[in-house]
Amino acid sequence: MVNAWYMDNDTTNQCLEHHRNPPEYITVEHLYKKTGVEYFKINVDTYKTDGILDKIKEERGYSYEDEIVCSKECLPNFEEKLKSFFTEHLHTDEEIRFVLEGSGYFDVRDGDDQWIRIAVSAGDMIIIPSGIYHRFTLDTNHFIRAKRFFVGEPVWLPYNRPADDMPCRKEYVDKLQKGFVTAA
Ligand SMILES: CSCCC(=O)C(=O)O
Numbered sequence: 001m002v003n004a005w006y007m008d009n010d011t012t013n014q015c016l017e018h019h020r021n022p023p024e025y026i027t028v029e030h031l032y033k034k035t036g037v038e039y040f041k042i043n044v045d046t047y048k049t050d051g052i053l054d055k056i057k058e059e060r061g062y063s064y065e066d067e068i069v070c071s072k073e074c075l076p077n078f079e080e081k082l083k084s085f086f087t088e089h090l091h092t093d094e095e096i097r098f099v100l101e102g103s104g105y106f107d108v109r110d111g112d113d114q115w116i117r118i119a120v121s122a123g124d125m126i127i128i129p130s131g132i133y134h135r136f137t138l139d140t141n142h143f144i145r146a147k148r149f150f151v152g153e154p155v156w157l158p159y160n161r162p163a164d165d166m167p168c169r170k171e172y173v174d175k176l177q178k179g180f181v182t183a184a
């Protein structure tokens with residue numbers, strides 16, 4: 001099960017857990033209600049044939065996919081990339097990641113502007129909505145390999161905060177205020 005919690009205010013060493021004292025965990029259901037972030041558990045040993053990932057891809061129209069490896073050895077301009085991943089930003093499209101190996105943290109802001117840290121590892125698929133402020137960091141294992149998906153031609157461009165006037169941000173805030181109810 002995905003492991004998510006509210007963060008403390010300590011800004012040193014982004015690779016650590018940064019739990020509050022006492023820890024304040026959040027469930028997947030609550031995470032969705034508070035942020036619109038979606039989560040799926042997928043078997044990394046059987047996903048190529050069990051149809052679970054295929055169904056999600058088909059239903060959501062994920063026509064593009066590739067793989068990203070974040071490690072000093074594999075990622076060109078590693079330090080620079082990691083720095084930009086961890087700078088608070090948003091995208092005009094969903095950020096979809098399915099972790100195959102390794103681990104890391106996606107941090108997302110809730111409606112009260114509090115950071116929620118989502119620990120991901122092999123088998124975790126996370127869908128970060130467009131317009132939400134978020135960031136990514138490796139943890140103390142310093143390695144992650146993940147699939148990236150996209151509807152149509154991929155756009156990875158981050159818009160650093162503040163980006164409050166962007167249409168995708170306004171749409172996100174609107175959905176947040178409505179509690180992420182899906183149209184029947
Ligand atoms: C787990 S994927 C690494 C992070 C990333 O691709 C991103 O933040 O855009």
Ligand SMILES: [Fe+2]
Binds near residue numbers: 135
């Ligand atoms: Fe991002």
